[in-house]
Amino acid sequence: MINIALADDESLFLETLSFMLDRSPEFNVLFTATNGQEMLDQLADCVFMPDVIVTDLKMPVLNGVEATKKMRASYPDLKIIALSSYDTDVFISNMLGIGAASYLVKNAKAEEVYTTIRQVHEKGFYYNDKLLRILHENSQNQNFKKSALDSKMISEREKEVLQLICKQFTTREIADELILSTRTVDRHRDSLLAKTRSRNVAGLVAFAIQNSIVDLKK
Incomplete structure (x- = not known):
């Protein structure tokens, strides 16, 4: 409930x-x-x-x-x-x-x-x-200023996880898609939150879209 x-x-x-x-x-x-x-x-x-x-x-x-x-x-x-x-x-x-x-x-x-x-x-x-x-x-909107984050700081695996997060997959669905444990997915998500300084998943997705880290057309 x-x-x-x-x-x-x-x-x-x-x-x-x-x-x-x-x-x-x-x-x-x-x-x-x-x-x-x-x-x-x-x-x-x-x-x-x-x-x-x-x-x-x-x-x-x-x-x-x-x-x-x-x-x-x-x-x-x-x-x-x-x-x-x-x-x-x-x-x-x-x-x-x-x-x-x-x-x-x-x-x-x-x-x-x-x-x-x-x-x-x-x-x-x-x-x-x-x-x-x-x-x-609204990539130029002051609420979504682009970050100086070096894309190399995000690993390829983290990018894969982020891509699926942005496609609104659940943790379980991401784990199944990438053949990972849910705990590993959680660790990657927490790492992404820390690296992008996002306070929640919504902020992480906004950051990824505004900084062109992911391609939702894939």
Whole structure:
């Protein structure tokens, strides 16, 4: 079961989303919040942390953008999905740049919501075709500045692992594809995170795409 926390200042939408998720045996809504500060306060009191957080962007007291920055700083392992009525490249690029694992619009169909949460929980991120396009088109964006990392620092095996991570393979699928143990895949992923100074898998994928380390057309 995937434990979820939700933040949105629109009561009806929040209640509807919570009900929609709770009715599925696959998901469990741990708690809800009506603004970013309330989300942070509840996280501070958590005995069991949520697996995935879904947060609106426009909220009073503390908006979702600032809340995401604070959550990424205090809880780097949290997987955060941005939620908004605005389906624009600027909003999406900004949220991916500060560490959101995916982006949902409020008029998304239920199955798209389920899929996004599943993928983020299992793989650490979920980029559909639109999100991938935005990553490619925003290589000069200040949130995705190219690094001076020497590509020779990344081994050929690490590049193979990274290629499959960017194609949204699970650890088990990568292990099967490359005939490795899952522990070895985890070691390569951790090494890639350290070398690229990425704080999570979503950041690692963004780094790889923006620096042309991988070719997703392969």
